[in-house]
Amino acid sequence: MPSEFELIARFFARPCDAEPGVVAGPGDDCALLAPSAGSELAVSVDTSVVDVHFPQAAPAVAIGHRALAVALSDLAAMGARARWCALAATLPEADEAWLESFAAGFHALCRRSRVALVGGDVTRGPLSLSVTVHGEVPAGRALRRSGAEAGDILAVTGALGGGRGGLAAWRDGVRDLDDPLLRAYLLPEPRLTAGEVLRELAHAAIDISDGLLADLQHLCTASGVGAALQPEVLPLAEGLTARLGEAAAREAALAGGDDYELLVALPPEALNEAVNRLQTLGLPLTPIGRVVGEPGIHGIDDSTRPTGWQHFPGGTP
Ligand SMILES: [Mg+2]
Known part of the structure; x- marks a missing residue:
């Protein structure tokens, strides 16, 4: 299995230092993010587990989309504007064709939702995807x-x-x-x-x-x-x-x-x-x-x- 760093570099890292509010993207111990003045951060995390939330044989492109979509839905519910996300992926193996398709689904929704993937982590184990999303809402105006x-x-x-x-x-x-x-x-x-x-x-x-x-x-x-x-x-x-x-x-x-x-x-x-x-x-x-x-x-x-x-x-x- 390629190393965690090779997998992240190949399938998940996208240059995002030019994205609004990203002071530093992946590459250091943390991403550094600058929320807009006058806003509150809305933060949520969702874990999608194989055969609990999606079938193992589902198309990888859909698994990638869905893992992010269900997390972003919580930002939508608060009326927050989506800004940044981080992905912790637990994978049973490094199947490169699967990963390419998974990453395509994930990144396509990132682009459409104007969300920058600013950090991540890859470990080995039963397929499970945890996505943390950060959104912004004008201070005091979140939909509760x-x-x-x-x-x-x-x-x-x-x-x-x-x-x-x-x-x-x-x-x-x-x-x-x-x-x-x-x-x-x-x-x-x-x-x-x-x-x-x-x-x-x-x-x-x-x-x-x-x-x-x-x-x-x-x-x-x-x-x-x-x-x-x-x-x-x-x-x-x-x-x-x-x-x-x-x-x-x-x-x-x-x-x-x-x-x-x-x-x-x-x-x-x-x-x-x-x-x-x-x-x-x-x-x-x-x-x-x-x-x-x-x-x-x-x-x-x-x-x-x-x-x-x-x-x-x-x-x-
Ligand atoms: Mg919810």
Whole structure:
């Protein structure tokens, strides 16, 4: 196996000292970064583990994209502008064709999201990718989970259930990355631009990584409110009903997880502007209910209430 330094030099190091805010990129013990004046740093880390978060046989280009995308989604949820990232990769072997494809997927999303890869680490072991992302938000203006108010409209970007539907498509043998469900699962798009737009309009936001119901509950708990949901109006991912059938498609949209869309709570008077501004980004924003004062999620039949993804069900979150 080539050394860690050879792997980093060949597949991951990209000159980034010319990138905005990068005082020194890889090559010293730390990267040195200069946040913009008047901003706060938003920092998040996400680990993607083989056969837990993605199938071992998934295309390497998609694994590279996805590892970064799920981390960037948390910046989008706070309305932060993505700036820098670092990658810690644990690899079972140094398969050069695999690494080239993985790095292509990772770097392509870096370029599109204007994120500089400023550091990294390669170790040997079962395939696992940890991505730390740094974003910036004007001081005091981050979109928090805790700002929802009774009377707010709840709305979601894009469509729901694609993560679960794409996993089902993969298990059914679909391998074409142009398939809309497989794309939603393996090539999710972090809603960074939408997050920055919504930061100016919404009271609260969260990204839907654990499933709509679970993440709505997180938002409600943080805000000390409840929600009246209209499950019949949820926007379903393209091809979802055909793949799963009507009932399972509705459950996937409610609780499937891995959707990486944004759930926001907006004052009613801001809804039209939010819909129109996201429309210019080609992204639908669909109202799905309202924030209410009474805690709990209302509008869902308790006997069929699905639960969101948990790594350690029953344990402390
Ligand atoms: Mg999140």
